[in-house]
Amino acid sequence: MRPARVLRRHLLHAALAGIAALMPALATAGDADRPVLGVIKFQDETGAMPFQGGVGRVFTNILTNELAARPVFTVVERRRLAAVLEEQDLAASGHLKPGDGARIGELTGADYLVMGTVTAFERGVEKKTARGMLAGFGGSRESETAYLAIDLRVVDATTGEIAWARSVEGRTTKTRASAGADLGGLGFGYESLNGEADAKVVRAAILEVIDYLECAMVVRDACLATFADKDQRRVATTRRVLKHDGGTR
Numbered sequence: 001m002r003p004a005r006v007l008r009r010h011l012l013h014a015a016l017a018g019i020a021a022l023m024p025a026l027a028t029a030g031d032a033d034r035p036v037l038g039v040i041k042f043q044d045e046t047g048a049m050p051f052q053g054g055v056g057r058v059f060t061n062i063l064t065n066e067l068a069a070r071p072v073f074t075v076v077e078r079r080r081l082a083a084v085l086e087e088q089d090l091a092a093s094g095h096l097k098p099g100d101g102a103r104i105g106e107l108t109g110a111d112y113l114v115m116g117t118v119t120a121f122e123r124g125v126e127k128k129t130a131r132g133m134l135a136g137f138g139g140s141r142e143s144e145t146a147y148l149a150i151d152l153r154v155v156d157a158t159t160g161e162i163a164w165a166r167s168v169e170g171r172t173t174k175t176r177a178s179a180g181a182d183l184g185g186l187g188f189g190y191e192s193l194n195g196e197a198d199a200k201v202v203r204a205a206i207l208e209v210i211d212y213l214e215c216a217m218v219v220r221d222a223c224l225a226t227f228a229d230k231d232q233r234r235v236a237t238t239r240r241v242l243k244h245d246g247g248t249r
Contacts, residue, residue: 105157
């Protein structure tokens, strides 16, 4: 083999070895740029029980998993966080007193603590049934809209202060087509429709939460204006509903 070719090969091997040696450091630097989040169990004020354990528990578990799957975040492992909450006597209440957030952040390495309250869960906000011909014997379509509202809070684990707060809504409609006779609207299979709508509305709210956190913590650009516009429309809608119900003038 010619000396020049041997030299080039040695240089290539040296360059590849250098890149390989730098990779752990680069990965560590990349991880250091990610916000480290701890997810505290969301409180449930609805009393609704569409899932075993309640809406708050299900919302917390799915939110934790979805945040961990988003590459811009690092999430504190749930067992580690649970152990710290238990030690600090916060596992049951989920309510933080002044100083608790900073202490939990110090013990878990979290930069921020994500928490909140499920304030509304309504399965039948809107129901519709479209019957087929001949009194339903041509089939029908049933739809149901589920609604979920969350009061989200994000606590800075360094200062213990609330860094971000937002009301988040999830709304989804599930439609089911049934062939054949309607049989007087007995609702065969409608329980399954309810379950799917319930699960979808939780995920819809969770995606809204994660998109907002990514915008506020990582992207920090024009997306904030988009969320501000959503807030204005939500408040305007709420005012119209209250006025219609006679709650305000």
